[in-house]
Amino acid sequence: MKLTRRDLIRMSAGAGAIGLSGGWSSLLANQHALIMTTIPSTGQQVPSVGLGTVKFRGDPSSPEMAPLKETLKKFYGLGGRVVDTSPNYGNSEEVLGHLLDDLGIRKKVFMATKVDREDQAEGIKRMEGSFQRLGGKIDLMQVHNLRGTDMELETMQAWKDQGRFRYIGITTHRVRQHDEIERYMRKYPLDFIQVNYSMADQAAAERLLPLAQDKGIAVLVNRPFGRGDLFGAVKGVSLPDWAADIDAQSWGQVFLKYIISHPAATIPIPGTSKPHHAEDNMAAMAGRLPDTKLREEMSGFIDKLL
Numbered sequence: 001m002k003l004t005r006r007d008l009i010r011m012s013a014g015a016g017a018i019g020l021s022g023g024w025s026s027l028l029a030n031q032h033a034l035i036m037t038t039i040p041s042t043g044q045q046v047p048s049v050g051l052g053t054v055k056f057r058g059d060p061s062s063p064e065m066a067p068l069k070e071t072l073k074k075f076y077g078l079g080g081r082v083v084d085t086s087p088n089y090g091n092s093e094e095v096l097g098h099l100l101d102d103l104g105i106r107k108k109v110f111m112a113t114k115v116d117r118e119d120q121a122e123g124i125k126r127m128e129g130s131f132q133r134l135g136g137k138i139d140l141m142q143v144h145n146l147r148g149t150d151m152e153l154e155t156m157q158a159w160k161d162q163g164r165f166r167y168i169g170i171t172t173h174r175v176r177q178h179d180e181i182e183r184y185m186r187k188y189p190l191d192f193i194q195v196n197y198s199m200a201d202q203a204a205a206e207r208l209l210p211l212a213q214d215k216g217i218a219v220l221v222n223r224p225f226g227r228g229d230l231f232g233a234v235k236g237v238s239l240p241d242w243a244a245d246i247d248a249q250s251w252g253q254v255f256l257k258y259i260i261s262h263p264a265a266t267i268p269i270p271g272t273s274k275p276h277h278a279e280d281n282m283a284a285m286a287g288r289l290p291d292t293k294l295r296e297e298m299s300g301f302i303d304k305l306l
């Protein structure tokens with residue numbers, strides 16, 4: 001996995017140099033330039049930045065859908081594939097189902113959703129509902145915030161064996177649940193974990209990310225911008241010179257490149273409801289990534305602002 005990623009980074013670094021003169025859109029239009037991540041349990045490669053959809057809510061037939069549709073279109077058009085949702089995010093699954101249909105890309109995205117029931121029959125009902133709302137294709141099913149984990153994983157493993165999902169995993173956004181996440185990583189053959197990790201919140205890097213790397217578990221990274229707090233921390237601060245060394249043209253790209261350059265199979269899923277933010281975030285999949293030394297310098301820089 002490491003070698004492949006390094007190879008791809010090298011490829012993207014070369015393409016980055018070409019793309020700078022034509023702007024980020026032209027760079028991203030070249031699929032070869034995208035930095036991919038390999039899912040260790042299957043070897044499947046997916047684009048290294050995904051989309052969080054906690055804000056995808058509302059009446060699917062209303063005009064408020066227009067910016068959400070444009071956000072999804074931009075994300076997909078610039079090479080994004082991994083979309084994370086949950087039946088707990090208002091009617092996000094329903095909204096996504098409609099928008100994916102409208103855009104004709106239902107079967108083309110890598111869809112991750114969640115379940116959080118403590119009763120087995122309720123869990124089954126909940127997951128069947130997700131299949132219905134998302135149009136029959138779910139790539140990754142996750143236990144949401146470790147609710148009913150053992151029981152849900154039993155059903156999820158059975159459905160994975162039947163081919164209903166390709167991957168199963170568990171999630172949290174709370175540091176206080178990291179010990180429990182670690183126990184489940186050791187107990188079950190998980191394909192994915194999803195945890196909070198960002199330049200503002202490095203707790204997962206202590207044990208969870210190294211363990212994920214050791215055990216070949218992919219990592220969806222939630223709250224990659226600390227729920228937006230990182231943008232507050234850098235408000236009015238110019239990009240340092242080192243940003244150019246990693247082809248980052250915005251703070252968002254700096255924050256995402258910091259995550260995807262971690263050696264575990266990390267895939268940040270920045271949440272956005274704005275097309276221009278989706279465009280900005282997708283550009284983090286192009287150009288060079290920081291090495292270990294620069295990662296330390298980056299994190300020292302941000303620590304002083306937090």
Ligand SMILES: NC(=O)c1ccc[n+]([C@@H]2O[C@H](COP(=O)([O-])OP(=O)(O)OC[C@H]3O[C@@H](n4cnc5c(N)ncnc54)[C@H](OP(=O)(O)O)[C@@H]3O)[C@@H](O)[C@H]2O)c1
Nearest residue numbers: 052053054171173222223224225226227228252271272273
């Ligand atoms: N336990 C769990 O399983 C769990 C918990 C939390 C989150 N999640 C998942 O993780 C995803 C990400 O977390 P999150 O959405 O809470 O936090 P986040 O991604 O860290 O931050 C989202 C915030 O950043 C803003 N933003 C996004 N891109 C930007 C850009 N390029 N420039 C400036 N601002 C930008 C967004 O506003 P705009 O909308 O205006 O762009 C939003 O306010 C969620 O959507 C969800 O799918 C899972």
